[in-house]
Amino acid sequence: MKLATCTVSYEGYHCVKGTEKRLELLQKAIMELKKQGIGLACFPGGYLSVKSRKHLYRLANIVDGISKDRGISIGVGIHRLDKDIDEYCEKAIRDEECFAVCSDTKSDNPHIWNQRSTTSKNQHFVSNDSCSKPRTLTTLTKKIEILICGEIFNERIRKSIVNRKIKAIVDLGHVSEGFRVHAAMKVLAHMGVASFCSVHTKRQSAQKFCYIPSHNGWLCKSSRDYDEIIGKEPRLEMKFWNLN
Numbered sequence: 416m417k418l419a420t421c422t423v424s425y426e427g428y429h430c431v432k433g434t435e436k437r438l439e440l441l442q443k444a445i446m447e448l449k450k451q452g453i454g455l456a457c458f459p460g461g462y463l464s465v466k467s468r469k470h471l472y473r474l475a476n477i478v479d480g481i482s483k484d485r486g487i488s489i490g491v492g493i494h495r496l497d498k499d500i501d502e503y504c505e506k507a508i509r510d511e512e513c514f515a516v517c518s519d520t521k522s523d524n525p526h527i528w529n530q531r532s533t534t535s536k537n538q539h540f541v542s543n544d545s546c547s548k549p550r551t552l553t554t555l556t557k558k559i560e561i562l563i564c565g566e567i568f569n570e571r572i573r574k575s576i577v578n579r580k581i582k583a584i585v586d587l588g589h590v591s592e593g594f595r596v597h598a599a600m601k602v603l604a605h606m607g608v609a610s611f612c613s614v615h616t617k618r619q620s621a622q623k624f625c626y627i628p629s630h631n632g633w634l635c636k637s638s639r640d641y642d643e644i645i646g647k648e649p650r651l652e653m654k655f656w657n658l659n
Contacts, residue, residue, distance in 0.1 A: 416657075455559060510529070533564070586614075621639065
């Protein structure tokens, strides 16, 4: 199976008015990825933004329609914001909720998953039940778990993924500056789970992170190369990966 991850420039990030253009680029990307035989396409945390839960559900149904129409599963990060910021995420916003909307090509409805934890410190405030709940796309030829930015640092979430014999995870990260997620990606790869990431970045040809299991523990397959570019502002760099 082939999956596609995506690094995206900041234009329209954390801004509801940027969602329309970003949604158009997502649809264009899915059309191109269909030609490449991609089974799953993943976009970063907060790739789209909404102002209310009502708009979140509406957007989830739009993404689901695109997925069903093209026959490609989609994972995309969506923020619910109480306010926008015009500059490209130069400061943190506390008045927000983070979700992953995932459309499975054979499922009747889209999955809407909330962010459970963001750091190794606040992981302890999440219940065991929440940490162990699957967030897996199971109608693909491989089981792939979708994580929202920061959840990869949660030890109980990682343990659940390994115990359920998940083939791979895709982390829907927010931004790549000061990137620390690769350490946790290595941990998962060492435990037999391939790890990928979609993220926002200021750089062109930014690193596309990938760590896979190997007989020595883990193997880095990260690359600055891309296989497809969609748009300019924002710029979507798509990277294709083969899951054996």
